[in-house]
Amino acid sequence: MTVSTSIPGYTYGQPEVAQSPISLEALAQLQETILWSEEDVRYLQMAGEVLADQVDEILDLWYGFVGSHPHLLHYFTGPDGQPIASYLERVRARFGQWILDTCRRPYDQAWLNYQHEIALRHHRTKKNQVDGVEAPPIIPLRYLIAFIVPITATIEPFLAKKGHSPEEVAKMHQAWFKSIVLQVTLWSYPYAREGDF
Amino acid sequence: MTVSTSIPGYTYGQPEVAQSPISLEALAQLQETILWSEEDVRYLQMAGEVLADQVDEILDLWYGFVGSHPHLLHYFTGPDGQPIASYLERVRARFGQWILDTCRRPYDQAWLNYQHEIALRHHRTKKNQVDGVEAPPIIPLRYLIAFIVPITATIEPFLAKKGHSPEEVAKMHQAWFKSIVLQVTLWSYPYAREGDF
Numbered sequence: 001m002t003v004s005t006s007i008p009g010y011t012y013g014q015p016e017v018a019q020s021p022i023s024l025e026a027l028a029q030l031q032e033t034i035l036w037s038e039e040d041v042r043y044l045q046m047a048g049e050v051l052a053d054q055v056d057e058i059l060d061l062w063y064g065f066v067g068s069h070p071h072l073l074h075y076f077t078g079p080d081g082q083p084i085a086s087y088l089e090r091v092r093a094r095f096g097q098w099i100l101d102t103c104r105r106p107y108d109q110a111w112l113n114y115q116h117e118i119a120l121r122h123h124r125t126k127k128n129q130v131d132g133v134e135a136p137p138i139i140p141l142r143y144l145i146a147f148i149v150p151i152t153a154t155i156e157p158f159l160a161k162k163g164h165s166p167e168e169v170a171k172m173h174q175a176w177f178k179s180i181v182l183q184v185t186l187w188s189y190p191y192a193r194e195g196d197f
Numbered sequence: 198m199t200v201s202t203s204i205p206g207y208t209y210g211q212p213e214v215a216q217s218p219i220s221l222e223a224l225a226q227l228q229e230t231i232l233w234s235e236e237d238v239r240y241l242q243m244a245g246e247v248l249a250d251q252v253d254e255i256l257d258l259w260y261g262f263v264g265s266h267p268h269l270l271h272y273f274t275g276p277d278g279q280p281i282a283s284y285l286e287r288v289r290a291r292f293g294q295w296i297l298d299t300c301r302r303p304y305d306q307a308w309l310n311y312q313h314e315i316a317l318r319h320h321r322t323k324k325n326q327v328d329g330v331e332a333p334p335i336i337p338l339r340y341l342i343a344f345i346v347p348i349t350a351t352i353e354p355f356l357a358k359k360g361h362s363p364e365e366v367a368k369m370h371q372a373w374f375k376s377i378v379l380q381v382t383l384w385s386y387p388y389a390r391e392g393d394f
Contacts, residue, residue, distance in 0.1 A: 026339075029268045030339060030340075030343050032266060032268070033266070033268075033269065033340060033343040033344065033346070033347070034343050034346035034347070035346060035347060035350060069229060069230070071226045071229070071230075072230065123393070124393070138392075138393060140393065140394055141385055141389045141393055141394050142223075142227060142382050142385070142386075142394055143227075143230060145342060145378065145381060145382040145385055146227050146230040146231050146378060146379070146382050147230065148345065148378050149230070149231035149232060149374070149375055149378050150230070150231070150232060152374075153232060153371070153374075174350070177346070177349075177350075178346055181342065181343060181345050181346050182343070184342060185339050185342040185343050188338055188339070188342055188385070188388075189339075191388075191389050191390060191393045191394075192338045192388050192389065192390070193388060193389070193390055195335075196320070196321070196335060196337065196338055196388045197337055197338050197339055197388075
C-alpha cells in the first residue's frame with residue numbers, strides 16, 4: 001500500500017482541505033505536552049516499514065472489533081439499522097492510508113489541515129458527506145477518546161512481527177501511542193464548546 | 198497514604214457530589230470499548246500496592262514536568278502571572294489521592310459521580326472554586342486529552358520498582374493506561390457541545 005490519491009474521499013494535501021483552526025504553535029505546545037521527540041519521528045518511520053504489508057490484517061482486526069460491538073457498529077448503519085457495506089468499505093480504504101500517514105507524513109501544516117478534515121468527518125459538521133450515506137450524524141466524543149485504547153493496544157503485536165528487538169518494538173509502540181493521543185486531541189476541536197478546546 | 202476525607206476539597210462519596218449525567222450503562226459501553234476486564238481490576242489493585250508509598254515521588258515528577266513548561270504552569274497562576282503556591286499544594290494532595298482512587302476504588306456510581314466532579318473542576322463550570330483562587334478559568338480540552346501521555350508513560354518505572362515480573366509490570370501498566378483513557382473520556386463531558394459527548 002502506498003500513498004495514493006485514488007482512494008475515494010481521501011483529500012490529503014488537496015486545495016479543498018481548509019486550514020486548521022489550530023496553529024503550528026499550538027501543535028508544538030501539544031507535542032511538548034506529549035513528550036514528543038525526534039526519536040518518535042524515527043521510530044514511527046520504522047513502524048511504517050513494519051506495518052505497510054500488514055495493513056489489511058490490522059483493519060480486519062479493527063473491523064472485527066467494531067463489528068462485534070453493536071454500540072460501535074451503530075455509527076456505520078443506515079436508517080434501516082443495517083450496516084452500510086459501501087460506507088464501511090470506503091472508510092476502510094482511508095483508514096488503511098491513515099495508518100501509513102500516521103507513520104510517514106511530516107507533522108506540518110498540510111498534516112494539521114488534514115487532521116482537522118478528519119475531525120470534521122467524525123463530527124456532525126461533515127460526517128457521512130464525503131461518502132454520501134445516511135448513517136448516524138456523529139461519532140460521539142466519548143468513543144473518539146476511548147478508541148485511543150484499542151488503536152494503541154492492538155497495534156503492538158503487529159509491530160513485533162518483523163524481528164525487531166523488544167526495545168525497538170517498545171519505542172515504535174510508544175511513538176504510535178503518542179501520535180494517536182495527539183491526533184485524537186486535534187480531532188476533538190469541533191466537539192468543544194466555544195473557547196473550551 | 199490512605200483514603201482520607203481530610204484533604205481540602207476532596208469530596209469523594211459526599212452528599213454534595215451530584216449524580217453524573219453519564220449512566221452506568223454508558224460507562225459499561227465505554228469499558229467494552231477500552232477492552233476493560235476483571236484482570237485490569239486485579240492489576241490496578243496490585244498497582245495500588247506498588248504505588249502507595251511512591252505517591253510523593255510521582256507527584257514530584259509530574260509537578261516538575263508542569264512547572265518546567267510555562268504553557269502548562271499557566272493554569273496554576275494568579276492574575277499577577279505568578280504560580281499560586283497554596284493552589285498547587287491543595288491540588289497536589291487531591292492528585293495523590295486520585296492515584297490511589299484510580300487503583301483501589303470500585304468503578305461504581307459513587308466513582309462515576311466523582312469523575313464528573315473532577316470534570317467540572319477542570320472545566321470552567323467549577324475550576325478554582327473549591328480552592329478559592331483566581332487562576333485561569335479552565336484547563337483546555339486539548340491538554341486534558343494530551344495529558345494521557347505523560348500520566349501513562351511516566352508511571353511505568355514506578356510500577357517496576359517493587360520487584361514484579363516484566364509481565365506483571367506490563368499488565369499493571371496496561372490497566373493504568375485503560376483507566377486514564379476512561380477517566381479522561383468521562384472528564385470531557387462538560388467540554389462537549391450539546392449532544393456531542
